[in-house]
Amino acid sequence: MLLLLALLPLSLFLSLCSAYTTLSDSTLKTLPGPGTDFDIRKGALLAPILRTRVSGTPGNAAVRQHFLDFFQTHLPSWNLELHNSTSKTPTSNGKEIEFVNLIATRDPPGSTPGEVARLALVAHYDSKLTPTGFIGATDSAAPCAMLLHAARTIDKALTKKWEAKAKESVDELQEQMGVQILLLDGEEAFKVWNAQDSLYGAKALASAWEHEYHPVMSTYRTPLDAISLFVLLDLLGAKAPNVPSYFKTTHWAYKHMANIEQRLRDLKQLKSSPNHPAKMAKRKNKKPRIEPNFLVDANKGEDGYTGGLIEDDHIPFMARGVEILHIIPSPFPRVWHEIDDDGEHLDTDTVEDWAKVVTAFAAEWMELEGFFEFEKHAERDVEEAATSGKTEL
Ligand SMILES: *[C@@H]1O[C@H](CO)[C@@H](O)[C@H](O)[C@H]1NC(C)=O
Numbered sequence: 001m002l003l004l005l006a007l008l009p010l011s012l013f014l015s016l017c018s019a020y021t022t023l024s025d026s027t028l029k030t031l032p033g034p035g036t037d038f039d040i041r042k043g044a045l046l047a048p049i050l051r052t053r054v055s056g057t058p059g060n061a062a063v064r065q066h067f068l069d070f071f072q073t074h075l076p077s078w079n080l081e082l083h084n085s086t087s088k089t090p091t092s093n094g095k096e097i098e099f100v101n102l103i104a105t106r107d108p109p110g111s112t113p114g115e116v117a118r119l120a121l122v123a124h125y126d127s128k129l130t131p132t133g134f135i136g137a138t139d140s141a142a143p144c145a146m147l148l149h150a151a152r153t154i155d156k157a158l159t160k161k162w163e164a165k166a167k168e169s170v171d172e173l174q175e176q177m178g179v180q181i182l183l184l185d186g187e188e189a190f191k192v193w194n195a196q197d198s199l200y201g202a203k204a205l206a207s208a209w210e211h212e213y214h215p216v217m218s219t220y221r222t223p224l225d226a227i228s229l230f231v232l233l234d235l236l237g238a239k240a241p242n243v244p245s246y247f248k249t250t251h252w253a254y255k256h257m258a259n260i261e262q263r264l265r266d267l268k269q270l271k272s273s274p275n276h277p278a279k280m281a282k283r284k285n286k287k288p289r290i291e292p293n294f295l296v297d298a299n300k301g302e303d304g305y306t307g308g309l310i311e312d313d314h315i316p317f318m319a320r321g322v323e324i325l326h327i328i329p330s331p332f333p334r335v336w337h338e339i340d341d342d343g344e345h346l347d348t349d350t351v352e353d354w355a356k357v358v359t360a361f362a363a364e365w366m367e368l369e370g371f372f373e374f375e376k377h378a379e380r381d382v383e384e385a386a387t388s389g390k391t392e393l
């Protein structure tokens, strides 16, 4: 009896906290990149977002429709929801402007609302009103495209994992995990950034979800409680980003992402690296070059968290207790809020690399190792490039 009592908490612990399994080298090497879908002119994922899309304008609606079409066509298992709110803005002359957040969710089949812990992957899709014609390629067209790529890359593996699980004996205590893409509207200020004039969509959604209750006795009381981690991407797509770890309580998650980045680097899978085989092939001196990481704070200590707060879409969620991983460079890209934050000024390799890092992070979080069925293209390409590099000399 004594023994049983002692063992019970341990077994509970083991089944509630399924171990975090890292992706294998072979999965990391075969994970598809976005390729031509991120072409700034014709790319199916990115090009339609590279336009002005100020909240409440036809451009904003067109980009939202692009997202809806993408999910409806390619990812029919995702549940789509629009969250609408209205607000006056300093430039709307007393008129109410509509803000429309898009929420795409994939939960395990047969799961109950309130029992699923979700990884939320977040970016804003509106663009800034000024300067006129502002595209906001890093802010945040490219991050939105990265999330679409991540969603489509993990989609089939999720299906396979859940099918495999359904065949096993059902473990009632096993934590159910889902994933959610939040494409938020109205992040930008219309006039001068302040608490009122900014984060329109995020504020409305966080406040709505705070009061939306799951059935009594649910594990997670509200959709906010159900977010296990809120990963916010912003201002990504410029060369050589320097992304610190902003929050002590999610540094462990930051370290997982930094580890993925390092492993992709070591496996020569990051195209922006000077040591990527395609780049090596083009230069005579084959001596490996120093390559700075995007995620620079993997080894940050407990007492390193003294910096100021960057105001972004996470704020209304963080204020309500949601755990945040903020993936935003510091300093901001040179083009930040300038007219030349456009497709032409994106560093395509860096955009693709981020897409891979974020996709791998989501795959690892969702415990998808063993459920991918990719062609071996990526691996072969790298090897071919390496070989051709040698023969060229
Ligand atoms: C939200 O706004 C969109 C775009 O204006 C509209 O198509 C949709 O019907 C609205 N949804 C609700 C629930 O009002």
Ligand SMILES: [Zn+2]
Binding pocket: 128, 139, 188, 337
């Ligand atoms: Zn901005």
